Amino acid sequence: MPAGPDERLRALEDAGAIRELIARYGPLADAGDSVGVAALWTRDGEYDVGGFHVARGRAEIAALIEGEVHRSLMAQGCAHVLSAPAITLAGDAAVAVNHSVLLRKVDDGFEAWRVSANRWELARTSEGWRVAKRLNRPLDGGPEARALFKS
Amino acid sequence: MPAGPDERLRALEDAGAIRELIARYGPLADAGDSVGVAALWTRDGEYDVGGFHVARGRAEIAALIEGEVHRSLMAQGCAHVLSAPAITLAGDAAVAVNHSVLLRKVDDGFEAWRVSANRWELARTSEGWRVAKRLNRPLDGGPEARALFKS
Amino acid sequence: MPAGPDERLRALEDAGAIRELIARYGPLADAGDSVGVAALWTRDGEYDVGGFHVARGRAEIAALIEGEVHRSLMAQGCAHVLSAPAITLAGDAAVAVNHSVLLRKVDDGFEAWRVSANRWELARTSEGWRVAKRLNRPLDGGPEARALFKS
Numbered sequence: 001m002p003a004g005p006d007e008r009l010r011a012l013e014d015a016g017a018i019r020e021l022i023a024r025y026g027p028l029a030d031a032g033d034s035v036g037v038a039a040l041w042t043r044d045g046e047y048d049v050g051g052f053h054v055a056r057g058r059a060e061i062a063a064l065i066e067g068e069v070h071r072s073l074m075a076q077g078c079a080h081v082l083s084a085p086a087i088t089l090a091g092d093a094a095v096a097v098n099h100s101v102l103l104r105k106v107d108d109g110f111e112a113w114r115v116s117a118n119r120w121e122l123a124r125t126s127e128g129w130r131v132a133k134r135l136n137r138p139l140d141g142g143p144e145a146r147a148l149f150k151s
Numbered sequence: 152m153p154a155g156p157d158e159r160l161r162a163l164e165d166a167g168a169i170r171e172l173i174a175r176y177g178p179l180a181d182a183g184d185s186v187g188v189a190a191l192w193t194r195d196g197e198y199d200v201g202g203f204h205v206a207r208g209r210a211e212i213a214a215l216i217e218g219e220v221h222r223s224l225m226a227q228g229c230a231h232v233l234s235a236p237a238i239t240l241a242g243d244a245a246v247a248v249n250h251s252v253l254l255r256k257v258d259d260g261f262e263a264w265r266v267s268a269n270r271w272e273l274a275r276t277s278e279g280w281r282v283a284k285r286l287n288r289p290l291d292g293g294p295e296a297r298a299l300f301k302s
Numbered sequence: 303m304p305a306g307p308d309e310r311l312r313a314l315e316d317a318g319a320i321r322e323l324i325a326r327y328g329p330l331a332d333a334g335d336s337v338g339v340a341a342l343w344t345r346d347g348e349y350d351v352g353g354f355h356v357a358r359g360r361a362e363i364a365a366l367i368e369g370e371v372h373r374s375l376m377a378q379g380c381a382h383v384l385s386a387p388a389i390t391l392a393g394d395a396a397v398a399v400n401h402s403v404l405l406r407k408v409d410d411g412f413e414a415w416r417v418s419a420n421r422w423e424l425a426r427t428s429e430g431w432r433v434a435k436r437l438n439r440p441l442d443g444g445p446e447a448r449a450l451f452k453s
Binding site for chain 1: 307308311314315318321322325326328329330332333334335376377378379380381383384385386405407410411412413414
């Protein structure tokens with residue numbers, strides 16, 4: 001049965017809300033807004049960062065932004081640039097994949113310090129779409145990053 | 152009162168038109184199309200560039216693209232790459248934030264010469280959505296760029 | 303005559319499907335998924351790569367991903383990062399322009415090895431929107447890349 005106008009609107013709104021959610025990560029991270037970053041996730045959401053750390057729940061995710069590594073990057077000058085995601089909707093859940101490029105200031109330019117594959121698992125909640133799990137892995141030639149980009 | 156179908160369609164169209172407007176900046180700038188770039192702004196729109204220059208109105212914005220700095224960048228090889236914006240709609244106005252990365256050709260690669268935070272103030276006009284004001288600031292560790300990314 | 307709700311929905315869906323199609327290229331390429339990459343194109347679609355090679359049809363496009371150059375890039379660590387496209391719809395056809403940035407791993411960071419202008423010609427098919435032709439040219443200061451970005 002083909003989708004009716006309301007379902008079609010809903011699908012467009014869902015994709016738009018997810019695009020928006022992911023687009024907010026970089027600016028919030030670069031502003032050091034730990035509460036804003038954490039609020040992109042569900043209350044028990046997970047951020048599996050590069051294979052070396054898994055933050056579970058909003059307090060731990062906020063702690064990443066408040067931590068020494070992130071603060072030092074911000075002092076040096078940094079940009080968390082995310083590419084437009086490819087999104088697969090499945091009712092109240094969705095999966096998105098994109099790239100993240102972490103640039104940091106050096107001399108009179110910026111260097112691309114980390115470039116990673118990202119897989120986002122998203123959930124429709126009473127607050128709207130939120131990140132249930134984000135995994136990223138550096139695109140360093142190893143199999144882990146490639147696995148995130150395989151459907 | 153929940154939004155009706157027409158308002159929901161309108162909100163999706165507004166966000167789409169703004170995404171489109173912002174996505175056109177980089178290609179037009181890299182093509183040296185000064186008239187095309189200027190037409191993205193309202194007639195009296197402003198482009199506050201990196202804190203060192205404010206161009207007011209389409210003629211001054213076009214002059215940035217026709218100027219020596221931009222022409223010299225184009226001759227060297229450059230790319231004005233903008234990330235997908237996070238957009239907040241408010242009726243006939245909107246605010247969007249994103250990153251811009253200015254790459255220029257060097258030896259056998261490209262360097263990220265300037266990486267900036269951008270805040271776009273947009274207005275619905277009789278010509279469609281246009282940029283009323285764009286501010287950008289280099290993400291060099293200072294407070295100005297971070298301020299643009301704070302809501 | 304102003305567009306009715308169904309036409310407006312359709313236009314939003316078309317733009318969304320094209321954005322999605324283009325957003326899938328980078329992750330599929332970085333995963334080495336040659337069949338997935340080729341399926342983004344129409345059966346007789348073309349990919350004119352940087353002015354040095356034209357792949358015609360899905361088998362030739364898949365061969366690019368399976369070829370020595372791409373495999374060697376993947377082993378080194380690479381990311382095909384595409385910016386959000388500006389899309390012009392025209393019924394069952396569309397044109398989109400955006401940037402592509404090919405980053406590769408070096409020492410403890412990544413270098414932007416190739417940065418290109420892209421022009422995508424898209425077609426509505428029985429399988430959905432597909433790429434009929436993609437042209438890209440390095441933004442090296444020459445006229446070819448700029449020509450792709452001129453409407």
